[in-house]
Amino acid sequence: MSLVVTDLRVEFSGFVAVGGVSFDAHPGEVRFLIGPNGAGKTTCIDAITGLTKGTGSARLGETELLGRPVHTIVRLGVGRTFQTASVFDELSVLQNLDIAAGRHRRPASLLRTRTGVDASIERALEETGLAGELATPAGILSHGQKQWLEIAMLLVQDAKVLLLDEPVAGMSQDERTATGELLQRVAANRIVVVVEHDMDFMRRFATRVTVLHQGAVLAEGAVSEVQADPKVQEVYLGTAGAATTAAASAVPEPLRKED
Numbered sequence: 001m002s003l004v005v006t007d008l009r010v011e012f013s014g015f016v017a018v019g020g021v022s023f024d025a026h027p028g029e030v031r032f033l034i035g036p037n038g039a040g041k042t043t044c045i046d047a048i049t050g051l052t053k054g055t056g057s058a059r060l061g062e063t064e065l066l067g068r069p070v071h072t073i074v075r076l077g078v079g080r081t082f083q084t085a086s087v088f089d090e091l092s093v094l095q096n097l098d099i100a101a102g103r104h105r106r107p108a109s110l111l112r113t114r115t116g117v118d119a120s121i122e123r124a125l126e127e128t129g130l131a132g133e134l135a136t137p138a139g140i141l142s143h144g145q146k147q148w149l150e151i152a153m154l155l156v157q158d159a160k161v162l163l164l165d166e167p168v169a170g171m172s173q174d175e176r177t178a179t180g181e182l183l184q185r186v187a188a189n190r191i192v193v194v195v196e197h198d199m200d201f202m203r204r205f206a207t208r209v210t211v212l213h214q215g216a217v218l219a220e221g222a223v224s225e226v227q228a229d230p231k232v233q234e235v236y237l238g239t240a241g242a243a244t245t246a247a248a249s250a251v252p253e254p255l256r257k258e259d
């Protein structure tokens with residue numbers, strides 16, 4: 001099953017934030033959406049997840065997502081994270097995962113004191129490297145671990161699509177590497193789309209990249225193709241024409257957002 005976005009448009013009171021964006025994503029690849037501030041990356045994800053109204057098409061397999069309410073889109077297996085982790089700080093890692101898994105359970109069983117750990121939760125803990133933190137209150141997890149908990153929460157919900165908004169913002173180098181490796185594992189049999197500003201992270205872990213600029217697709221391809229694209233260099237550096245393959249390797253640093 002693939003996610004296929006075609007001619008997606010989002011307007012805010014006449015302002016075109018996304019003006020006809022198309023891209024697709026498949027299991028087995030780590031798909032990146034990049035672009036300068038205000039390019040429309042988050043708005044694309046908001047539209048796909050039903051948070052913002054969009055026109056055009058966003059199909060998961062045969063199912064059209066646009067026009068459906070947020071909870072239906074979640075139930076169809078489309079999950080997302082936000083830049084700021086939205087976990088319950090006072091609850092343990094296990095309790096957070098229990099709540100995430102709640103839609104599979106009868107209310108009575110949610111109220112029972114837990115004696116064991118569901119297989120799906122166990123798998124998510126293993127996959128995200130949080131197995132040793134079962135009883136840790138989410139509030140005292142490291143920044144990276146909180147993001148991994150959010151991803152684990154999507155995994156126990158059996159998300160087929162994970163849309164991740166700047167998952168490594170604020171992470172240490174080790175946490176970035178661990179996150180990239182986690183995304184590669186998760187993407188083996190799920191659709192993973194990453195909105196990211198960290199170009200070093202993109203270079204290391206992206207399989208395919210779409211560059212957005214002013215609500216439109218500027219370029220698409222493998223990391224090396226996108227980096228070498230003069231249009232991309234112009235947007236980020238204002239140096240179209242001066243672009244050479246050697247210069248292309250220097251592009252990523254200025255792409256990094258400092259906020």
Ligand SMILES: Nc1ncnc2c1ncn2[C@@H]1O[C@H](COP(=O)(O)OP(=O)(O)OP(=O)(O)O)[C@@H](O)[C@H]1O
Pocket residue numbers: 012015017035036037038039040041042043044
């Ligand atoms: N609710 C809204 N109402 C009006 N304008 C909005 C709204 N949400 C986003 N925008 C505008 O739409 C454009 C795209 O914003 P968006 O957040 O999608 O960009 P982005 O590429 O994710 O940027 P960043 O990297 O800064 O997060 C921006 O000009 C933004 O100001």
